Amino acid sequence: MPFIPHTEADIREMLAALGVPSTETLFDEIPAELCCGALDLPPALKEMEVTRLMRARAGQNRPLLCFAGAGAYEHHIPAAVWAVTSRGEYYSAYTPYQAEASQGTLQVLYEYQSMMASLTAMDVSNASLYDGATSLAEAVLMAVRTNRKSHSRRILMPKTVHPFYRRVVRTIVGSQALELIELPYDVETGRVDPASLEIHSGTDIAALVIPQINFFGVLEAVDELTVWAAANGAIAIALVNPMALALLKPPGEWGQEGADIACGDGQPLGIPLSGGGPYFGFMCCRKAHVHQLPGRLVGRTVDMDGKPGFTLTLQAREQHIRRGRATSNICTNQGLMVTAATIYMALLGPEGLRRVALQSHQNTLSLMSSLTAVDSVERVFSGPFFHEAVFRTRRPAREIMDGLAERGILGGHELARDYPELGEAILVCVTETRTQEDIESYARQIASLLSHG
């Protein structure tokens, strides 16, 4: 009986106290016909056995040198991050309902909120959402709730937003009678096509999503887009990579008065790739809109003696108080990931984070210049990029990816499924973890694949 401490004597005494002959009796209110027989599950493994099994499984995962990004980024994670985050007191605590017995988690969350607010230059941050895609969906819902000027429930969603995010938004807002209007991109620059936006000028738009950096790695003209949103009474939703914000103009400073909501995925801030999760979503907004913010919020207050302390607050937004009329159904969020991100940001600091961002950017510049020096490799977009970029060769992307994988490299992400119009395009990413030698090796392998192909 793994993880059950009861001895035979305990069981006897407890049953005697209850006056029942066996634990079976405790289930006597359950109609007998409902009870299932023995489950068809594999027999119990001892820790020793399951350890061997999982080591073998982990060994079946092939370690490739990673040049893939597209929403999940391999950054170096300081060892201290998870050494501290994994401590039992963080790991095995519940949501901090009893504030006095949860000051550790609560203060971490308060610090996290402060860091995110500062990084995005927004007033407030919540304490996390599930991931980047759900944060965008929640932002869209929040925008509709918040935008008193608009009655249209129409959302402008650029095609330069991560297609995986767009599909999640479709699922989540699908039953809300919202209209998601795609904005095409300029095939030359890889940015939102300004002309396509003009079409909507003067119409009733509830919100405009502005991705920075966008899915192609290209930097959008965020000021213009934000100004357009403000001018047209639309909520400006910034969808941002928080790591990039160490270097890029933060949403709170876009246009004249900044974006209204900033959201995104916090994975770049100290969270391992881990096959896609757990990561965490973040969301920041103006103070004026805080009552529409979904998710937990931690506030600083004082105790009976006037000593500062922390507690969950503004809970009237949440499902356990407001039930069917809550700002969101979210309850369990991604607390431990946020703990890791907080420690990560504390260890990196403003300068450390800036240098990671800058190094990633420069590594990508370096790769693109090596790649475009290879015959028949072309960069697809002319817009300025950050740490991802799109290129194309004369061979099918799938063959390039397979060839690179054989040579130990995860070459990026093929765009053909979501953007057939781009042909054999590959989205590649270079973070600070790749060395100059890695970069040259990538370019060399591409050259060799093209010379043999």
Added chain:
Amino acid sequence: MPFIPHTEADIREMLAALGVPSTETLFDEIPAELCCGALDLPPALKEMEVTRLMRARAGQNRPLLCFAGAGAYEHHIPAAVWAVTSRGEYYSAYTPYQAEASQGTLQVLYEYQSMMASLTAMDVSNASLYDGATSLAEAVLMAVRTNRKSHSRRILMPKTVHPFYRRVVRTIVGSQALELIELPYDVETGRVDPASLEIHSGTDIAALVIPQINFFGVLEAVDELTVWAAANGAIAIALVNPMALALLKPPGEWGQEGADIACGDGQPLGIPLSGGGPYFGFMCCRKAHVHQLPGRLVGRTVDMDGKPGFTLTLQAREQHIRRGRATSNICTNQGLMVTAATIYMALLGPEGLRRVALQSHQNTLSLMSSLTAVDSVERVFSGPFFHEAVFRTRRPAREIMDGLAERGILGGHELARDYPELGEAILVCVTETRTQEDIESYARQIASLLSHG
């Protein structure tokens, strides 16, 4: 400046407070001619870089399926052991000199001492020594100090004691005018040759070392040996594998009155192989001899309010008090390893430990019966064995070991260097971590090596 928090402003302020122009001045009492120039060391690596380097290095270690023992044993280590042991409060604390601020470490050590005393059936245990070999050396020195009856400083050291232990004892007691007398083994049984012991009956012997299990994996006739020691006024030093004691008669119960000292290596109790260390040595003895025991001791006492607590005690034995006349020079010992061992023993309990021992034993029986079924493989000794045994084939041991390594198996330990008289013998070990399939595979590979050889 990794791990140095000083900002430029800090440095300025601190230098100003000291009234010196630069840190250089603080070294002005050091004769200038002594100062070295820049060291010829590799340039600093960032954590990210050293992480990649060490992962590559770890990858250069080939993982072989382990059938080697000979003093270091691959047992399953519950994940909880190191998850808790690695906590900063244990990991980054010093020796518990300030008892009131070290009750965690002190209580763990007290519990450890209690567990070891019980496992060995001895009165008291110290808080650790470096490893098994040094524990034997310290035991020999302690025996000489303790044995008031003997004036000979002669120690009987069976050849069935691990040869690596014997060489360490030689080094450590080398300058103490002790005489180490080797006791041969019975080539038939693999045990201490009783006849060879009889030769010393009635002579002045300070101590007899009794290994259980012995280096060949064979079980010694510990009762007879202990009785002999008692009868001849020699201190009986039990050199034991603590894991095996879950199943085997403990030193405190050997012969009529038990062994006088029990020592050995604690590695089997939750310590990873780690290329040979850190492990830990243990030492237990009779209460009457506690003042001769080397190493730290923790005692239970009470505080000013009568509340129980723990503290280092009987420190008058130790170098920081007794200096040149201490029982040993040991200071830093292997505290963290003992923390792990304590948690390991708590998790396994008496029954868990017994089953690990029994399973290891039965796995070894199983391997030996498969092996001896292979043509031309012979077991070398007839004595009962525990979880190690010696076999020989008609091919050179080196070739067998190389052949197995090519097939992913660490086949054991060749005995030829230390026991040339045994020919092409290999000492093999099977712990509870090896499955029946592993065991069969080993036997199959041997058979195939022999059929091709």
Added chain:
Amino acid sequence: MLIFDRSRRGRAAHAQLLPESGESPAIPDYLLRKTRPALPEVSELDAVRHYTRLSQQNYSIDTQFYPLGSCTMKYNPKVCHDLASLPGFLNTHPLGLERTGQGTLAGLYELQEMLAEITGMAGVSLACAAGAQGEFAGVAMIRAYHRLRDDLARTEMLVPDAAHGTNPASASMGGFRVREVATDADGNVDLTALELAVGPQTAGIMLTNPSTLGVFDQHIRAIADIVHRAGGLLYYDGANLNAIAGKVRPGDMGFDVIHLNLHKTFSTPHGGGGPGAGPVGVGDKLLPFLPLPVIVKDGSRYRMLTETERPHSIGHLVTFAGNVGVLLRAYVYIRMLGHEGLERVAEFSTLNANYLLKKLVEAGFEPAFPQRRAAHEFIITLKRLAKEHHVTALDFAKRLLDYGVHAPTVYFPLLIPECFLIEPTETESKEALDAFVRIMAEILKEAETDPDRLKSAPHSLPVRRLDEVRAARHPDLAYKSE
């Protein structure tokens, strides 16, 4: 002290600080940041010490008894964390999962199969990030099912009044109107009320069984019949599966769709508020609608079904494949339990709950449903104390903290005044339960003789009672440097 208070301009954890490259980015100036974010500037030791010490201010399973009802705070095996953290799993990029992550996918595939068996459902998707998202997915599938059948009038979701807040919230988010159904005196769904509530507008009902009142609804088959007959579907909120795992399966009770909280029944950590995982399971009717990804095995290779292969799927709910690391932990847990162990979970969590209830009643506490067996959790009400001594459940809860145990869930379910919802879980020993009873009895005495001791509790924690009103009235949600 906040980490910001430790910050000094120019301080850094240098081992993490990449060299300054000197080159400026190839990015137009107007896109660049001009002000530094106010992240703290501290050394590595500062950060480690700060967050290590903060952690010590938490109560947690690893340090305290934590009988928080509805939350299933049981031991989170260390090995699950260790194995999910093997570099082979951690370093796999989500977009490389099929190509390079076959080991991960094998585990996920088997987890799908095992969860289907445990719940008696036809298919499982692991995509959802937590229970509430599982609920949303379930609701969305119910909606998609009716839509595909052109049954568009079904705009109402029934939810018992005892339900967890996420249930009505998820139903709303899924586009339904919520209609509450009353509970009868025994804590079961009031069948008469249900009969009255159902109709052609009924899309389905969301139920937890055993309910958050801590009792198993004996009329579950009748409920299923009523709702099914009305054309609605049954949704099972699996937060309480710990009470019945290996004993009764939602599928056998008549549920069409379920979610599980792996961070409850399957012992993945709560992490101070997540991450969790909320896999959903469905019967045959809803199979086509399962959220993606769903993992399938083609010969010896694992892969994820695409939208083309599952055209009726409600779609994706998270960016990638779900909280994979959490899923792997649950996989390890289930493999360690096996079928033998899984049955014991329900048996011993139920034994512990009933024993604790019995002892508390003996100690003078008032059960909410004295006539009923406890499931894996139960409710006591302190309304007498509130009336006679003006001591609230909250006061009592805060005083428990002083005794080194975490408080049970308070004021939920909303139906029962001044209530404690107490869930000891199966991983706690009889001694832990007996100690809790002693503490409860002690505080009961205090409440009667010295109520102020409770009203001003806690006394021995890092902070005393916090001013929640002030926190909400004057929200201070982020540190601002002066």
Added chain:
Amino acid sequence: MLIFDRSRRGRAAHAQLLPESGESPAIPDYLLRKTRPALPEVSELDAVRHYTRLSQQNYSIDTQFYPLGSCTMKYNPKVCHDLASLPGFLNTHPLGLERTGQGTLAGLYELQEMLAEITGMAGVSLACAAGAQGEFAGVAMIRAYHRLRDDLARTEMLVPDAAHGTNPASASMGGFRVREVATDADGNVDLTALELAVGPQTAGIMLTNPSTLGVFDQHIRAIADIVHRAGGLLYYDGANLNAIAGKVRPGDMGFDVIHLNLHKTFSTPHGGGGPGAGPVGVGDKLLPFLPLPVIVKDGSRYRMLTETERPHSIGHLVTFAGNVGVLLRAYVYIRMLGHEGLERVAEFSTLNANYLLKKLVEAGFEPAFPQRRAAHEFIITLKRLAKEHHVTALDFAKRLLDYGVHAPTVYFPLLIPECFLIEPTETESKEALDAFVRIMAEILKEAETDPDRLKSAPHSLPVRRLDEVRAARHPDLAYKSE
């Protein structure tokens, strides 16, 4: 509460409990154990909770300022632990090291080389498990050196009276008589006394420089000359290398043999009392005597020298290749520091010490050597307090604990009455030092106005002052169940 108090017969951590095989061992009955060892029988949660909570009762670098003189309690980088714990390193069997552990050996080989460079020695062996064992090895090499030259009269080892206890203890263990050498008023070795002490009986001298008095002995070259001229060798106790790393090398000062404490200067953890590592380095004269193993590089492969290749080696000191896991941590640490970082260690540990000394003197504390610079540590004496207020250094130390800082080393070196040996290390910030000064000043005030507050300290720890006398008079060294 002891873990034994939590034990219940038949309880177990079942995930760890192998199935009962039923078969009995093929071992004669008289060799078998008849009674169960009294190990605790607890669940996994019991064990995790017990040892997690116990850990919280420790002060440690990760949680407190810990200025323990001579111990170099600086930050132990987490990455060192992580990397030394990679499965590739942890799972390597010592007897497979050459065959399967080339990655490990590469690190060890480079560590040997780097330590030789840092200390200015010709060769290094990593075998020794701690500082004291390094001392023993050094002493044994000195002995072997004189013996090989048939210089058998050299039976005496000189040790300054300020030396750490391990020095004389190691000398004795190495078969030498210990002769103490006095310290002069400046804290240096008294040269006249030294001149008088040396002679044909002198095997060598064991020195720490800077000494445990916290000052650098300016006459080190003169000392070296005196001892060398007398035919003795110089042993350097490297426990204080933190003060001079990258600045001055023992080899350049004239030392023939040294040990290092990797668990001090090179930031491997102290672990509540080890494991450490005490590599030894030697000049050319002693190279042949180095303890084994010594790792060499043959082409691209690493291997360990055998006794046949090093016939004069003093031999082996531990079973296998030393505390490999500790060595790898130090290797990672040095690689992160590089030569730049290593020089900064001495600079900033010295800056911190001198600053702290200065501030403490300003606050009214009395330095033992006011005329000297502090090295990386320094001594203050509380003898005035003892005389005027009957408050001892121990009382003062215990009161420090109440303020959440660990006490400095007390009553060592033995020469200075009522002393604190204070070593802040370079990883502590100015703020930490300033806070310490404030606390010290506060306690000084208390000592003068309310000495009982100190004498009964600590007041806020898990236990109050412990009865050490009782512990020694009535030793209770192991739990006995009734």
